[in-house]
Amino acid sequence: MPAAPDSVSRDMFRLYRTRDGQSYILESPLKSKKGGENMLLISQDAVQVKTLAQAAALGLDDGPSASQVDICGVVGIIDMLLGKYLIVATARTLAATLQAHKIWRVTAASILPIGPASQLLLARKKGVDDRTLGKYTLDQELLQSINEIANSGHLYYSTTYDLTHSIQHNYLRTSRKASQTVIDDRFFFTKHLAQPVLNAGEAAAPWVLNMICGFAGTIDLSIALPHEAGAMEGAPKSYKLTLISRLNRRRVGMRYVRRGLDFDGNTANNVEMEQIVYHEDYHRCKKLSAFVQIRGSVPSVWGQDLNMNYKPDLLVASIDKPAVWNSCKKHYDDLKNQYIGENAVEGSGPDIGKVICVNLLDVSGFEGRLTKVYEDSVRRFRDDKVSYEEFPVNKWCKGGKFQNMEILVDRVRDRLVNSGWLIADGDVPASSLVAGGAKTSTPLTILKLQTGLARVSCLDSLDRTNLTCSIFARYMLPYQLQTITPGLGPLPASTNGVIASDLRDPVASVRAALTPALVRTITNMWADSGDAVSLLYAGTGALKADVTRTGKKTIRGSLTDGINSLTRYYLNNFVDGRRQDAYDLWTGKAVASQINHLVETEGVKRAQRVRKPYLESGSGIIGRIVPSFVINTIEPLLQTATEYARASPRTIRPTVEPQVHETARRVETTTVTRWVSPHFDSEGSPNSIPGLLISAAKLYAPTQVTSAIEFVIALALFAYLLVLTRILGIQGHSVVNRPRLSVEYRNIFDLLD
Structure with missing residues (x-):
């Protein structure tokens, strides 16, 4: 948040727990020069x-184990x-800059219980019903994954600039000059968590x-640019290039769970990428430019049902189905509303921007169905x-001929250049989210708006897509540099105001000044x-990263790709x-009906396991002799085997995953027949010897693969399960781990062919 004129931002501020252990009191992140700070x-x-006096009246925990933590920001509150x-x-590092604004990367985070939840562990066997204890045990599991997100190193913020919008959208939003453009909070990744604080006013x-x-x-970009005769002396040659990639929170998720569109036209793995160039000495030369492009899953309703196959079959819904076509139409309308609603120059200028849908999929074979539905x-x-622009990368670049990507650039360059890039002059303003925020010395003046963009996708919208986006960005960089550098000639234009990129490369001299070392830095x-x-979508780094970095x-790179592919294979399934x-x-997508179902089934089962352990560390003769890590390893296996032994053959029922259809008036449960299994009951307990063997192995499945040892264990476990399912004829659908709180996941699969 920008500091008011009479206050300064604190790098760290204090968090206290109240004496009753029920609440937290947070110091203000702004230090007032006049005193009287709020809490x-x-x-x-x-x-x-609260005022300082009101907060002090609540009483702060000052005991020997007092909870006082220095923090650098509030991520939010999760229910x-x-x-x-x-x-x-709790920790941050400087990741990027935008003129005077600093962009911070969260490197460490903590999750603190609010209220009495933390005391439940002490009384977990006394005075607590199975449902409540089940909720607690499920919370501990889910909080591990929440903690992974918070500590992933992928959260970024600025205390002075609204990072959730591009420079262009921030300008249009704060100046209220957007005539057509829709600007919303889709890239505010912590919006759901921050809502309780926002509601406080x-x-x-x-x-x-x-x-x-x-x-x-x-x-840093240090470029020896050519200058025309009469150019100003000392023209700057040092620039800063900042790249900001924003993940859309509306359809966020993992690779095989979130594919294509939802029913509101939101696409999976949707990322807005903004390449910003400004002068290192921005106090003297204030011009800057920004080029935006997006990536996202193929814009139709489709999916791949996990079944332990390396490449699950594509399931594609026909666009002739009303729900599917409505979703497609909403998506294309939304692209227009977000990115091509304005003229190149406010109130005038050519209206030539377009959305360029770049499809990198194969036109036949496995990916052919998706290509057809996209077109x-x-x-x-x-x-x-x-x-629409079709460019099957696997065909054109077969045998490592990635220089053929220039063919794609040649096809779309006119549309890319004519869609433009933002050109502005002045200081990038501080966000106006706090009344009385600091004013900039030189107001930002927009010289030209970007009026179109490239939308790039492949199957995962990861590897081929990132390669393509980096190539587009490198192609547009000389245009950005030329238009903000004093002394360089203006770009030639045809009679209708369109840049004459079809006649020659108007920035050839700037392009030639980009040395191989500089290009490597940019591509890295x-x-x-x-x-x-x-990492966010598939669990590993991108494939073909060596091509992106070196061309x-x-x-x-091939060995790394092989390891990453196998790691994805395991993570996606388990x-x-x-x-x-x-x-x-x-993100607030979890539905109450699904949560209740999870608590009544898996939660209650876990509570009963906690109440009646076979082995308990520190209790009984065995518990005192055997190390706790051995007990923790053996206990789940004993519980699983006992549940199987207790199951009566007459009560065995196949697993039917509940599918919830939400309407305005009711929630009804149906079944997804493809997920029926005779080997597991509706609570996941084994109904057969094969089911028991599978359940026992999955107990020891690594929850992450970040080391060579974890990789070997994961690979061995997966190989064991794969062989077991093939020999015993068990459907892979029933072995993989599916999301338990996602209604949308089940509803979309009901439409797929």
């Missing part, structure tokens, strides 16, 4: 702003199954951080503002961004369901 009270019931938890950032605004999830980085949907939309940052997006395939549950809670 923020967070309890189970409310979030309130779990049993109680609420406060998520705070304007006085609580200093504690709100508009965080994005994705990537931010800045590199058909654009054709059916019938709008000159939305164009784009590869880092691609790795971040890939060619390497032996080391970890991503749990991660998706965490994302659904983080």
